[in-house]
Amino acid sequence: MLREVLVASVIVAVLAVLVFVPRWLRSPEPAAQMPTCDVLAGPCRWHSDQGEWVVEAEPLGEGDQGTEFRLQVRAPVAPERFLAVLRGESMYMGEYPVPLMPDDKGGWNARFTAPFCTTGSEMQWRIDLQSGQRPVGAPPARLTFWAR
Structure with a gap:
């Protein structure tokens, strides 16, 4: 009888370790800890190993589908297939890739x-x-904006 109780206790302890320890060891999302x-x-500015990055946006007014x-x-580098991926911050609504096109001033632009x-x-x-699919730039803050 004592042996069965001991075996059952060991099984419960192993299951508890397998379930709870990974949760305790998992670090919170890095993006959630970053400032915005x-x-x-x-302009949002930061320096990386490659040089200075600057990101800014402006509303262009109402379009057919909402505010443009x-x-x-x-950026100090010319990434291949440069994208700005929109992700809902206040509510998850999927991911929306926005292709960035080079301009004549050495930067990239997009209208969306x-x-x-x-x-x-x-x-x-x-x-x-x-x-x-690879992140670039490593900004020290989450780049955000409000669409109203």
Whole structure:
């Protein structure tokens, strides 16, 4: 009888370790700990090993699908398939890749309309810079903006 209780206790302890220890060891999302930089409020600047990065956006007015925005990126490198991926920050609404096109000043630009939520008119979006599927730039803050 004592042996069965001991075996059952060991099995329960092993299961508890397998379930709870990975949760305790997992670090929180790094993006959730990072400060934010509102790209509509002014340029977001940072330095990486390659040089200075600058990201800013401006509303262009109402379009057919909602408010249109212009995103401008100045980067010290020329990534292949340079994308700004929009991800819902205040509510997950999927991922929306926005291709960045080179301009004549050595930067990249894009015009886009942020998708809007049917449950409310305000939505905070995060912009992640990518070269294809790989993140680039390593900003020290989450690049965000509000679509209203």
